[in-house]
Each structure stands twice: as structure tokens, then as C-alpha cells.
Amino acid sequence: xxxxxxxxLDRERITTTALRLIDETGDFTVPRIARGLGVQTGSVYHxxxxxxxxxxxxxERVCAAIxxxxxxxxxxxxxxxxxxxxxxxxxxxxxxxxxLLMTSPVRAPRVLAQYERAVGVxxxxxxxxAGIMPLIVALENLVLGSALxxxxxxxxxxxxxxxxxxxxxxxxxxxxxxxxxxxxxxGLMAFLNHARALREGR
Amino acid sequence: xxxxxxxxLDRERITTTALRLIDETGDFTVPRIARGLGVQTGSVYHxxxxxxxxxxxxxERVCAAIxxxxxxxxxxxxxxxxxxxxxxxxxxxxxxxxxLLMTSPVRAPRVLAQYERAVGVxxxxxxxxAGIMPLIVALENLVLGSALxxxxxxxxxxxxxxxxxxxxxxxxxxxxxxxxxxxxxxGLMAFLNHARALREGR
Numbered sequence: 366x367x368x369x370x371x372x373x374l375d376r377e378r379i380t381t382t383a384l385r386l387i388d389e390t391g392d393f394t395v396p397r398i399a400r401g402l403g404v405q406t407g408s409v410y411h412x413x414x415x416x417x418x419x420x421x422x423x424x425e426r427v428c429a430a431i432x433x434x435x436x437x438x439x440x441x442x443x444x445x446x447x448x449x450x451x452x453x454x455x456x457x458x459x460x461x462x463x464x465l466l467m468t469s470p471v472r473a474p475r476v477l478a479q480y481e482r483a484v485g486v487x488x489x490x491x492x493x494x495a496g497i498m499p500l501i502v503a504l505e506n507l508v509l510g511s512a513l514x515x516x517x518x519x520x521x522x523x524x525x526x527x528x529x530x531x532x533x534x535x536x537x538x539x540x541x542x543x544x545x546x547x548x549x550x551x552g553l554m555a556f557l558n559h560a561r562a563l564r565e566g567r
Numbered sequence: 568x569x570x571x572x573x574x575x576l577d578r579e580r581i582t583t584t585a586l587r588l589i590d591e592t593g594d595f596t597v598p599r600i601a602r603g604l605g606v607q608t609g610s611v612y613h614x615x616x617x618x619x620x621x622x623x624x625x626x627e628r629v630c631a632a633i634x635x636x637x638x639x640x641x642x643x644x645x646x647x648x649x650x651x652x653x654x655x656x657x658x659x660x661x662x663x664x665x666x667l668l669m670t671s672p673v674r675a676p677r678v679l680a681q682y683e684r685a686v687g688v689x690x691x692x693x694x695x696x697a698g699i700m701p702l703i704v705a706l707e708n709l710v711l712g713s714a715l716x717x718x719x720x721x722x723x724x725x726x727x728x729x730x731x732x733x734x735x736x737x738x739x740x741x742x743x744x745x746x747x748x749x750x751x752x753x754g755l756m757a758f759l760n761h762a763r764a765l766r767e768g769r
Contacts, residue, residue: 368605374749378745387658388687391594391666391667392592392593392594409579416620421624426583447712458738460666460670461666462676463666463715463741464593464662464665464666464715465593466710467714467715467716467718467719468662468718468719468720469719469720469722470719470722470723470724470725471723471724471725472725473575474727474731476724477724477727477732480724480732480735481731481732481733481734484734485739488734488737494738494742495739495741495743496742496753497738498739498741498742498746499736499744499746499749499750499753500750502716502746502747502749502750502753503576503751503753503757505711505712506708506712506715506750506751506754507705507708507709507712508712509712509715510707510708510709510711510712510713511708513669513670513708513711514669514707514708515702516669517669517670517671517672518669518671520672521672522672522673522679523574523672523673523674524679525676525679529676529683530679530680530682530683531683532686532687532690533679533682533683533686535690536686536690536696536703538587538701539695539697539700539702540696540697540698540699540700541697541700543699544701544704547700547704548701548702548704548705548707548708549705550701551702551704551705551761552705552708552709552758554761555705555757555758555760555761556754557758558757558760559753559756559757559760559761560757562760
């Protein structure tokens with residue numbers, strides 16, 4: 366029978382350890398993963414395709430929390446809206462992984478399959494092919510910026526006593542609680558309205 | 568004469584070292600800053616108000632690259648557009664600092680003063696006070712998400728040979744180069760159109 370060379374369990378444990386390191390410290394290294402698992406660094410490399418392979422395992426893990434059924438909704442703008450909300454929630458659970466995943470190329474097959482479906486929704490809705498990736502990336506920028514914001518403290522501006530910023534103080538007072546959610550709603554509505562206008566050639 | 572307790576030069580050097588560590592590793596620690604400067608860790612603490620103080624020095628440093636004259640432009644939407652473009656460029660130069668600054672409260676006086684001016688632009692344009700911070704934060708989410716995207720490789724999706732993602736391949740081919748800039752333009756136009764509609768009560 367022999368031991369399988371890349372047992373699923375070990376890739377899962379490597380991914381879990383890498384994600385914990387990122388949640389705690391903002392990054393991972395293969396030697397630190399090995400220490401976390403109590404194995405030699407070389408053993409980790411037996412199971413994954415280098416550091417880049419671990420990044421793709423992290424991408425699959427985090428994106429697995431995005432509800433794929435959102436992209437089945439109709440019409441297309443309901444699908445995009447629900448996908449954006451689920452996408453934001455998935456990444457808000459691990460905000461420190463965002464810079465890492467945003468700055469390395471997407472290779473994970475299951476994640477590529479999700480882009481395939483999102484593109485399919487917009488193609489079927491009649492969008493010009495040339496405009497589809499810019500729309501999807503604009504939505505991702507909003508979603509991931511907002512996921513980072515969701516990880517920030519509610520009181521994001523600490524005004525000095527005897528504030529020389531009276532208008533900022535007024536605007537903060539008027540806005541009330543729920544900064545991150547309110548801002549996400551503004552951005553999402555802006556995106557959806559713009560996409561509807563583009564589709565209708567307005 | 569004596570040595571000043573917090574000479575500007577040392578705060579500048581601490582900030583420069585912290586920013587270099589973040590650019591290289593994604594984070595900083597006070598002991599690492601001390602090693603980078605060839606001093607004892609305690610010496611660093613003599614010059615700054617702890618780790619949080621260094622974060623605020625980093626915020627002032629990065630935000631100093633945002634052109635303050637943008638917020639003097641008229642009308643208000645020209646000011647917001649130019650501010651967003653300059654804000655994005657400033658953070659695109661240091662993308663790995665974004666998660667750190669987005670998730671700790673703003674205390675830096677010069678940065679608070681910039682928010683004061685941005686709020687002032689929107690108040691003077693007639694926006695409802697309660698809606699101003701959600702608008703500004705929505706714009707920041709877009710700007711900072713896009714600044715992270717600008718740091719990503721141009722070829723962000725690596726499709727497998729014999730791709731099972733034909734629609735994604737078509738959309739990528741149709742979109743051509745300049746992913747990050749095109750997506751930012753879509754997001755920024757969406758934001759500005761939405762803000763204009765809100766202001767006019769549409």
C-alpha cells in the first residue's frame with residue numbers, strides 16, 4: 366500500500382497552518398509551517414509545489430467559503446450582488462491573506478472555475494467581452510478593500526481633544542455606527558448602477 | 568545643548584526603516600527596526616510612542632505623497648476624482664502597508680486634517696452630513712483595493728493548457744493589457760456617477 370506521496374490530509378494541515386500564521390503575523394514561511402507541524406522543512410516541500418503552491422492552497426481554502434450558488438441567481442445583477450456579498454464575507458474572515466492573494470497569479474483550478482462562471486453570467490447578460498474583466502476586477506477591488514475595512518476598529522478616527530477637525534467630527538457624528546457596512550453598500554450600489562448603465566448603453 | 572530627546576532625524580530614520588521592512592516582509596517589529604538601525608530596542612522606544620506611534624508615522628509618511636492641492640479643485644467631483652487618483656498612487660508605492668494602516672485607527676494630525684478637508688468639500692457641495700463618511704470610506708475601499716491590484720502581476724490568471732475555462736480565456740483576450748488601470752477607471756466612474764446621483768437626490 367505504501368504511504369501516498371501527497372496525502373490530502375497533509376496538504377490540508379499545511380494550508381491550515383499557513384493560514385493561522387498569516388492570521389497571526391501577516392505572512393508565512395515554509396520553515397515556520399514545518400515548525401508548526403513539528404516536521405522538517407523538507408517534508409513540507411514533499412507535499413506542496415513550493416511557496417507558490419501553498420499560496421494557491423490558501424486561495425482555494427479561502428475561496429471555498431464563497432457560496433457558489435450565488436452565481437446561479439437571476440437576473441445577472443442579483444447574481445453579482447450576492448456573489449460580492451459572499452466574497453466579502455469569505456475574505457473578511459482572513460483579512461491579512463488579502464495582499465498575498467491579490468498580488469500573486471491565480472492558478473488554483475477551483476478558483477479559475479469560479480471566474481469562468483462569473484464571466485459566463487456577464488456574457489449571458491449581454492455585456493461586451495472587452496468590458497467584462499475590468500468590471501469583475503473593479504468589483505473585486507471594492508470587495509477586498511471593504512473586507513479589509515471590515516477588519517478595522519469601529520472607531521477608525523481618533524480625534525484630538527479640542528479637535529481642529531470640526532467638520533470631520535460632525536460627519537462622524539452624523540454617520541453613526543456601522544461604518545464598514547454602510548460604505549460597502551454605497552460602493553456596491555454604485556457598482557451595480559454603473560454596470561446596469563453600461564449594459565444598457567447609457 | 569544636550570541631545571534632543573526626540574530629534575526629527577531619528578523619527579524619520581525609524582519610519583524609513585519600518586517602511587522598508589514592510590515593503591520587504593509585510594510587517595515590522597520594533598526589535599527589527601532597532602537591528603536595522605544598529606541600536607538597542609529600548610533606544611527606538613525613546614523616540615516614538617510605541618508600535619502604534621510608528622504606525623502613525625508610517626501613515627503620515629505614505630499620505631504625505633497625496634497631493635493636497637487636489638482637494639482645492641472645483642467642482643467637488645473634480646476634487647474627489649483627483650484626490651482618489653493621487654491617493655491610489657501614494658499607496659501603490661507601498662502596497663504592503665495598506666492592511667496595517669487600514670486596520671488601525673487614524674491619529675496622525677496631518678492625516679486627520681486631510682479628512683477634514685475632504686469632508687469640507689462634500690459638505691460645501693451640499694451632501695447630507697450622514698452620507699459623507701460612507702461615501703469617503705467607499706472611495707477609500709476602491710482606492711486601496713485598486714492600489715493593491717496595481718502591485719499585482721499583469722498576467723493575473725494563469726490558465727491551464729487545454730483550458731476548461733474558455734469564457735475566462737475569451738474575456739481576458741478581449742480585455743487586453745492594463746487590467747489594473749481599466750478596473751480602477753470603471754470603479755472610479757461608478758463612484759462618481761453614484762455620488763452625483765445622490766447629491767441630486769436621484
